[in-house]
Amino acid sequence: MELRDVEDDDLPVLVDQQLDPEANRMAAFAATDPADRDAFAAKWARIRADETVTMRSIVVDGSVAGSVMLWRDEELDAPEVSYWIGTEFWGRGIATAALTELLRLVEIRPLYGRAAKDNAGSIRVLEKCGFEPHGEERGYANARGEEIAEVVYRLEG
């Protein structure tokens, strides 16, 4: 597994990964309309141009397996991590390895991470990388069509 800057050719792959219905249901707090490729393209263009965001493609055996990023959560007014792995790469330790690597790249602490309370995989990734529970909220989850519980995790310095 390696992280590298996002290249233009990665974008269609990353968009396909984020359109996957199972992944969307799991992440829950997903795009308003995951089938809207144009909206996705615009979102990624904004993210890539934003100097406060650190975004990397996760490359495994030459293929783009997903993405990991550090961005500023406006609600928390704090830096937050997020990650998304293509379904065919799940269960191989890739999210854990990618987040571990991102945490080496960025020195800023504390950092936050969020997940739907029932997203056991994502919560486990945060825990394995040293994040600790920091609270719980409720929010409207586009991919579920209802308000659900969300957990906030924090990584100290």
Ligand SMILES: CC(C)(COP(=O)(O)OP(=O)(O)OC[C@H]1O[C@@H](n2cnc3c(N)ncnc32)[C@H](O)[C@@H]1OP(=O)(O)O)[C@@H](O)C(=O)NCCC(=O)NCCS
């Ligand atoms: C959640 C996600 C990032 C996990 O990626 P992954 O590469 O499969 O995770 P890893 O292989 O590094 O697994 C890390 C740990 O989580 C566990 N895990 C992974 N998926 C799981 C699941 N669906 N249910 C329960 N545990 C799970 C693994 O067993 C491992 O724990 P262990 O070492 O104690 O056995 C991936 O499924 C994904 O991208 N899902 C869709 C998008 C998403 O939810 N992103 C996060 C938004 S907050």
